[in-house]
Amino acid sequence: MKILVIAEHRGGKFKKGALECIAQATRLGGEVVALVIGGPDAKAGAASLGKQGAARVLAATADWLERFNGDAYARIAADVVKAEKPDAVLLAATLDGKDVAPRLAAHLDVGYAPDCTKVEAEGGRLKLVRPLYAGKAYATVKLNSSPQLVSIRPNSYPLLEQEKGDAAVSDVALSISAADVRSKVVEVEAAKTEKADLSEAEIIVSGGRGLKGPENFPLLEEFAKEIGATVGASRAVVDAGWRPHGDQVGQTGKTVAPNLYFAIGISGAIQHLAGMSTSKVIVAVNKDADAPIFKVASYGIVGDLFEVVPKMTEEVRKLKKG
Amino acid sequence: MSDFRGVDFFQLDDLLSDEERAIRDSTREFVDRELIDNRRIEECHRHGEFPRDLALKMGEQGYLGPTIEGYGCLGLNQVTYGLIMQELERGDSGVRSFCSVQSSLCMYPIYTFGSDEQKQRWLPGMAKGELIGCFGLSEPDHGSDPSGMETKATPDGKGGWVLNGTKRWITNGSIADLAIVWAKTPDGIRGFIVPTKTPGFSAPLIEGKFSLRASVTSELIMEDCHVGPDALLPGTVVPEGLKSPLMCLTQARYGIVWGVVGSMMAVFDEALRYTQQRTQFDRPLAGFQLVQEKLVWMHTELTKAQLVSLRLGRLKDQGKCKPHHVSFGKRNNCWAAREVAKLGRELLGANGVCDEYQVMRHLMNIESVYTYEGTHDIHTLVLGQHLTGHAAFRG
């Protein structure tokens, strides 16, 4: 099976999800070719994609491609696919990946399996698994057209245990120019200025009475900022006036169901559980090992939050640097 | 969108038209946003305040006088009106009471018994919620038997009237712009539209209520309250005595039949969630037989009440609904709602007495709803009379 991986990067630094795609493509066997699209700096680290098993790397670079543009990226990828004729095309199911892949599917007139958590070979074709209904069901799917276009959810596969050597990088001639692009990024704000509303946040960090006072909430805010979360609070601290009412999670506050909920210094009264117990993954940090919050938590750390939370902030920084 | 999804065991939704369902859903969303999600109703209940601004919003939505044709009203059918009452009372009985009084006890008599001029003058503002009405029938000494009323309307000799008397338990009284007052004239009982700023008219608040705290309840005191000829509702007929006000009450009671279904839904939904969430003896409360028995009982009565209200509504839309049908619905559904609220409160244990949960508010409210617009016992006697031909409430 010949597999083309569209390797996402930011300024030449490759996304972990992209490396995971290459690693899994390598495990599937056959020839693995990586495609890098971007500004000239994208080429700098491209050879390193060989470490995860890419036999060669194609670089489609130009100054005007430095900023992500789904329209241009998809058209360039479509041309490369037509020339390379792979059996499958993989890319990471990041926001940018999910923007490019459907356009590519339409250009190539092929089926596309988004956000897969399993990509395996079966009878010369791919067998794919993807969560539906926010994870309430899992579908095993197959694609009937060729190439099989698949995006893989980040963190679904590990990198290779044994890294390989660098790959050769060659340039791809671009069939389009800046003038062909009909949408233009005119401004980029470094991070979202507005925080997601509690009821819509994917990650929530909530604090309770264990924080001892409003002056300690910056500890949580710092961690939340680092991990990209919205800060919530238990009723106890809202009633005490430490946090505004809009931050309250629970029976009379907001009902939330994020992917990841951190309950920090919250004992887990039923009123609080009513508002958050359907969160996908719950992490509890509490010094009382018998606190009811541990009964609903997926992961718990028993300890002093004033020691644990700064360590969590530090760990996130470390992981994000990769 | 809130996570309240209604309770519909027998797929009654299939019996509703798309329009009826869409209006029900939109009202449900209104209640979530304006009353529940922002904790507004909890605050109003705690502080004994009616959310006055909500009257305007309800008018904008189309909830006031919705069955009336014209005058800024939508001319909806009776089932849709019932569904609106149901959803409002899922929020709070006091808020639903405001709407019932405005629509069925004030706009309805003006529409039914009023002159064209009266309709033009009052109905459009009432439909918008800019003008609020109240309904004065009960008196301090005449509740279940209003025929003994003491309030008098004396002709002033120039076509106008002088009103004297006291009305009590009047929803919306202190915030009303107009009162529909029933009084004895030399010819019999007739209805009057009394602007509340008329000299001699006052409406002191009744303090210390433990029920319907988010709604205003007042006394109406009329001391030589002088109104013009345009105050009399010409269609209120004599000498048929109480027929006109009782027609109004039948309308309002019909709304209550639906309203309390909403209260039951709120209580049952909360109790079901709570007992599934709360663990004691290493098991969710919902896993205990005694808890299941209560939940099943609540659900059964709720479901039966839904069937009653929908059938009643369809009969009313076909013009086949009689006052004894409404008495059946009022009697059964209010009783069921009272029992359901009691069990719901019980299932929430100590938490059930705090206003963080809704059950206690509904339980307190339902005591009024059980009592007003004809007590449970009075409706029993109405049905008794219907079945036997003997009027047990007459001497």
Next chain:
Amino acid sequence: MRIVVCLKPVPDTAARIKVHKDGTRVDPEGVKFVLGPYDARTIAKAIELRGAAGGGNEVVAISAGAASGEAEAKKRIKDALALGADRGVFIADPTPENRDPLATAKALAAAIKGLDGFDLVFCGRQAVDDQALSVGPMLATLLGVPCVTDAVGMEVQGSTARVRRAAEGRTEVVEVQLPAVITGQRDLADEQYPKLKEILAAGKKPIADFKFDWPATPAYHVVSLSPPPEPIAGKIVGKGPEAVPELFKLLQSEAKVLTF
């Protein structure tokens, strides 16, 4: 300005999802279908951008055959009409099972080409059921117009739209020439609910049927559908700050909830 809003009826997110006994789809029994939360927001934005209806300004709500069936789909179109859309178009699908996003995009593209021109097409960023995030960008490609995904805000001046796009770790401001396809995030607009008279008025607005020849074989098909794996059993990772690295390892590799 003619604005098209593409809609899909989706199961209420509070619904219990059960796998149908044929093992390849969700059992529709007892599932309540609603307008998707993203669709509801794109409608609100479309109404805002349209301004007063009439004089060539209109919002057209389109839905292409869905597993929920024709009646449900038309109800959701009616929801859009109650929220202010001017007319609806429904594309029936005799075999909606296993329909893939590309086929849906083709059907929508055909119906949109059948309109007398368009300025903007909105899609929700994703349907909450199959979460493919695909129809919008596919549709744009098929229509040959640009597409901006994940819009959290936008304004239109003349024939240019300025769209704020929520990307990973950044917000882009994208300028795009109309006509264009925009997929909306939740922040694009506030979800509205209709007033009663708007619901009554919606009953009188037209919903046209558009006929489309669906491809016989889907490019994508579901072999089987299964319930999710058992949730992770709760565990205490450890005591004190020393447990933190292990916690994050588990969040990454076991719970898979981190994107870094």
